[in-house]
Amino acid sequence: MKPTHEKNIASVTEAVKQLTGHSTAELCSDEVLFTIVSNGNWLYQNSPLPQKFARMFSGILHCIQGEYFLITPVEKVKVVVESWPMVLVEVDATASGFCFRSTLDTEFNVDKSAIELQDSQILVHLSRGLVGVLNRACYYRYINDFLSVD
Numbered sequence: 774m775k776p777t778h779e780k781n782i783a784s785v786t787e788a789v790k791q792l793t794g795h796s797t798a799e800l801c802s803d804e805v806l807f808t809i810v811s812n813g814n815w816l817y818q819n820s821p822l823p824q825k826f827a828r829m830f831s832g833i834l835h836c837i838q839g840e841y842f843l844i845t846p847v848e849k850v851k852v853v854v855e856s857w858p859m860v861l862v863e864v865d866a867t868a869s870g871f872c873f874r875s876t877l878d879t880e881f882n883v884d885k886s887a888i889e890l891q892d893s894q895i896l897v898h899l900s901r902g903l904v905g906v907l908n909r910a911c912y913y914r915y916i917n918d919f920l921s922v923d
Contacts, residue, residue: 798849807843807852813860813876828877834858836902859905861897864915873897875905
C-alpha cells in the first residue's frame with residue numbers, strides 16, 4: 774500500500790496529464806541545483822537546505838537509470854547524490870518487515886526482501902528507485918537485534 778503523500782502525488786500527476794496532455798515532466802535545465810551529500814544533508818546551490826524543505830523534496834526524488842531527479846507533474850530537476858540518496862538512522866521490526874527512519878525524519882516500511890546485506894554496508898531498496906544506506910549506529914543495531922543468533 775502506498776503512503777498517502779505518494780497517492781496524492783500520483784493522483785495530481787494523473788490529473789495534470791489529463792488536463793495538459795503531457796505524459797512526462799520535462800527536464801528544466803542541465804544545471805544542478807540540488808546536492809545530497811554523503812551524510813544525508815541536502816544542499817541547494819551549494820548552501821544548506823533546511824530539513825523541512827529537504828523532507829518535502831525527498832517525497833518527489835526519483836532514481837531513473839542511475840540518475841537522480843526531483844519530478845513534479847510539469848518539471849524535472851537534476852540532483853547530484855554523493856553516495857546514497859537516503860541515510861537511514863533507526864530501525865524497528867514491524868509485523869510485516871521493518872520500519873526505517875532517515876536523517877530527514879521520514880519513515881520507510883519495507884519487507885525483508887528489500888534489505889541487501891553487503892560486506893561493509895546494508896542497503897535498503899525503497900520506492901521510486903531509491904536506495905538507502907544504514908548509518909553506523911543503525912547498521913550495528915540491525916546486526917545485533919535482527920541478525921544475531923543467540
